[in-house]
Amino acid sequence: xxxxxxxxxxxxxxxxxxxxxxxxxxxxxxxxxxxxxxxxxxxxxxxxxxxxxxxxxxxxxxxxxxxxxxxxxxxxxxxxxxxxxxxxxxxxxxxxxxxxxxxxxxxxxxxxxxxxxxxxxxxxxxxxxxxxxxxxxxxxxxxxxxxxxxxxxxxxxxxxxxxxxxxxxxxxxxxxxxxxxxxxxxxxxxxxxxxxxxxxxxxxxxxxxxxxxxxxxxxxxxxxxxxxxxxxxxxxxxxxxxxxx
Amino acid sequence: xxxxxxxxxxxxxxxxxxxxxxxxxxxxxxxxxxxxxxxxxxxxxxxxxxxxxxxxxxxxxxxxxxxxxxxxxxxxxxxxxxxxxxxxxxxxxxxxxxxxxxxxxxxxxxxxxxxxxxxxxxxxxxxxxxxxxxxxxxxxxxxxxxxxxxxxxxxxxxxxxxxxxxxxxxxxxxxxxxxxxxxxxxxxxxxxxxxxxxxxxxxxxxxxxxxxxxxxxxxxxxxxxxxxxxxxxxxxxxxxxxxxxxxxxxxxxxxxxxxxxxxxxxxxxxxxxxxxxxxxxxxxxxxxxxxxxxxxxxxxxxxxxxxxxx
Numbered sequence: 001x002x003x004x005x006x007x008x009x010x011x012x013x014x015x016x017x018x019x020x021x022x023x024x025x026x027x028x029x030x031x032x033x034x035x036x037x038x039x040x041x042x043x044x045x046x047x048x049x050x051x052x053x054x055x056x057x058x059x060x061x062x063x064x065x066x067x068x069x070x071x072x073x074x075x076x077x078x079x080x081x082x083x084x085x086x087x088x089x090x091x092x093x094x095x096x097x098x099x100x101x102x103x104x105x106x107x108x109x110x111x112x113x114x115x116x117x118x119x120x121x122x123x124x125x126x127x128x129x130x131x132x133x134x135x136x137x138x139x140x141x142x143x144x145x146x147x148x149x150x151x152x153x154x155x156x157x158x159x160x161x162x163x164x165x166x167x168x169x170x171x172x173x174x175x176x177x178x179x180x181x182x183x184x185x186x187x188x189x190x191x192x193x194x195x196x197x198x199x200x201x202x203x204x205x206x207x208x209x210x211x212x213x214x215x216x217x218x219x220x221x222x223x224x225x226x227x228x229x230x231x232x233x234x235x236x237x238x239x240x241x242x243x244x245x
Numbered sequence: 246x247x248x249x250x251x252x253x254x255x256x257x258x259x260x261x262x263x264x265x266x267x268x269x270x271x272x273x274x275x276x277x278x279x280x281x282x283x284x285x286x287x288x289x290x291x292x293x294x295x296x297x298x299x300x301x302x303x304x305x306x307x308x309x310x311x312x313x314x315x316x317x318x319x320x321x322x323x324x325x326x327x328x329x330x331x332x333x334x335x336x337x338x339x340x341x342x343x344x345x346x347x348x349x350x351x352x353x354x355x356x357x358x359x360x361x362x363x364x365x366x367x368x369x370x371x372x373x374x375x376x377x378x379x380x381x382x383x384x385x386x387x388x389x390x391x392x393x394x395x396x397x398x399x400x401x402x403x404x405x406x407x408x409x410x411x412x413x414x415x416x417x418x419x420x421x422x423x424x425x426x427x428x429x430x431x432x433x434x435x436x437x438x439x440x441x442x443x444x445x446x447x448x449x450x451x452x453x454x455x456x457x458x459x460x461x462x463x464x465x466x467x468x469x470x471x472x473x474x475x476x477x478x479x480x481x482x483x484x485x486x487x488x489x490x491x492x493x494x495x496x497x498x499x500x501x502x503x504x505x506x507x508x509x510x511x512x513x514x515x516x517x518x519x520x521x522x523x524x525x526x527x528x529x530x531x532x533x534x535x536x537x538x539x540x541x542x543x544x545x546x547x548x549x550x551x552x553x554x555x
Contacts, residue, residue: 113350114350123342126314135324159314
């Protein structure tokens with residue numbers, strides 16, 4: 001399929017590489033270089049109850065990309081799902097483009113939170129979850145994506161403790177773990193949430209069935225975290241899949 | 246406008262912080278689009294309203310980054326958050342949250358601080374934030390109120406909550422004897438004179454009036470400094486000698502005044518908290534004196550400015 005024929009009604013996961021290349025201009029790297037790609041696809045294809053027509057619906061589900069770095073996979077998924085015109089992708093980082101290396105919610109309808117500086121998305125998500133619950137919209141899900149290195153920021157740990165204290169069961173955090181945190185997370189990332197009482201799951205972050213199942217688990221009365229393990233930069237994709245599975 | 250048009254003539258019976266507690270409680274009971282976010286500070290004052298509205302009165306514990314971020318998240322869902330703590334923790338510790346989780350997201354909130362510049366003089370530097378207004382002043386789109394009386398704090402709080410923008414309401418234990426403010430955002434002429442204009446901000450009004458009782462100057466009173474009502478200064482100016490007296494870092498609003506007077510050759514003296522860290526406890530009067538903000542110090546600096554050759 002060529003770029004010109006990609007429309008939201010016909011496009012799918014297999015179109016993401018060509019869409020990403022419109023931004024990266026990169027012919028060498030496969031889309032697997034984008035650690036968030038599969039999680040983003042599963043969320044928008046199978047989990048989130050939101051459409052381009054409902055970006056202002058108070059009852060929509062909300063996705064918060066806290067790890068705002070490397071948003072090309074995010075933009076590609078938004079384009080496939082009709083939130084962004086496909087034509088916008090080739091304007092990436094232009095002065096009149098809505099697309100920069102960190103997303104801006106004032107430029108892209110459907111982007112819930114402007115991110116870039118690490119450690120803001122999860123605390124904001126706690127506020128969004130509290131705000132929706134206070135308005136009787138507690139059925140709307142809030143899914144926040146963070147990176148394993150982003151968890152270094154202490155603001156996340158303020159949010160992790162308080163989300164459980166308030167029983168924010170509408171909140172799901174997905175941690176993309178490509179093992180890039182400088183000092184690592186001894187005993188694993190999930191434990192950092194488990195000690196605060198969160199429901200936890202560890203999955204292979206390239207396996208769509210595993211991701212969909214973990215993102216659909218019920219966790220009444222408490223938030224949940226899905227740690228999506230992906231290869232480290234430069235590591236072979238398949239070898240990690242076998243290790244996690 | 247003269248003193249006869251002032252809002253109230255009585256000495257306040259409560260502090261700004263007490264008034265903030267009572268009025269915020271009333272608003273929360275009446276308006277379910279308003280939420281209050283706390284980080285332990287003042288939580289005891291809101292215990293009963295928190296029981297009535299547990300979803301809209303939320304205490305983060307001692308977590309100021311989260312305090313401000315949650316305010317941003319609530320605003321993203323359409324609520325009007327009031328976010329409260331001591332000035333150094335609310336503005337300085339969580340400054341990037343103020344910048345990004347409110348301003349950059351394009352949402353509003355009412356930040357209400359207590360502590361002023363050195364209300365907590367016995368606590369030392371950790372609980373003091375004379376640079377808070379200057380810091381907020383680096384961010385676009387903020388309204389900053391510095392009330393000088395509990396009645397003014399109430400008026401400004403009510404107007405801030407009814408608005409949808411980003412408002413910093415800076416409360417203090419220091420207070421003027423009477424409220425002056427009639428309309429939020431507008432400076433008030435308290436006295437008319439011929440040799441220059443002294444602009445007193447917030448609780449600096451009473452010391453300025455004390456200091457200039459027999460000095461022939463116009464005294465303007467401002468309880469809002471972002472935006473600064475430079476039009477009032479321009480339109481009431483007799484001689485182009487302007488003294489700005491702010492209860493926080495000296496010169497915080499100088500550039501706004503000079504910009505407002507850019508078509509008039511003028512002299513400007515900016516008084517306020519000086520930038521040296523004193524490493525002293527003591528009483529607030531000791532610090533007023535150290536910064537030249539007591540009536541004697543103000544009088545000395547203002548009269549020297551008006552009569553440089555004397």
